[in-house]
Amino acid sequence: MMKIAIIGAGALGSVIGFHLANAAEVVLIDQWAEHVAAINARGLRCTRDNEIFTRNIPAVSDPTSIDSIEVALIAVKAAQTAWAAEVAAHLLPADGVAYTLQNGLGNDEVLRLRLGAHRVGQAVTTLGATLIGPGHARMAGLGPTTFGAAPSLHIAYTLADHFRIAGLPASVSTDLNSLVWGKLIVNVGINALTALLRVPNGALANIPAASKLVQRAVEEAVAVARAAGITLALADPVAETLAVAQTTAANYSSMLQDILRGAPTEIDTINGAIVREGQRVGVPTPFNEILCDLVKALEATAPLRARE
């Protein structure tokens, strides 16, 4: 059986690990000690369609005791990517590959710097997941996962096969960049606004004043993508972003979840990436700049928040 380490067992990592344990030998690695202790004591719980399932999967915070890992799936938040790169460097053999499933732009570069380009792959997932509490995740939507063909077509197909055997839809693409940007644009439109407005995703699709803000964020990002020569996998990016908000209507976006638990957000790799790319290709991005500043101010003012 293939031995896979999931580095970052938050909402996404836990849901993937839970399913993948059907098809592979899985070990979960996470810095949150209470979560790791709960998984080892009571098993990893996963709520799916209002039913709770439990599976015994080993979890550790300190990866030094683990060996013979063939592939690492990176599912940490952007702020922990450098840590994840160190862990992967320790765990993987010379020909082992780390695939990042993270949101936004730039995480793959952090991994490449530590592991080398020949050992880093990227995947785009539209799986929806929420962490309910220590040791317990909820599958919020069974969207497909696409693995990039680089750096190893063989490993990409092997991972996609393992996902499918585990009940998670998956495929391989030679044109991952357009999917990476497609997902980025959806996150640009949904994540910061749901965090700032403190609403589930559906509010952005159903309340015209909020949909208008999604449109502004997305249109700027699309202009940057076009100037950067990216072929987008989305035919109508604003409509498709609003459609994702509708199909995930009850979901709290990952950025809203970060804000609610007082954790750093991924604003720099999402809206911040649009601002940086915009500067590089000469496209102004004032609306995304303001979203970045507002989310950073939201993070920094958390201890002072007025309560009812």
Ligand code: KPL
């Ligand atoms: O990817 C997401 C996220 O929350 O990060 C979406 C698609 C917006 C679903 O919540």
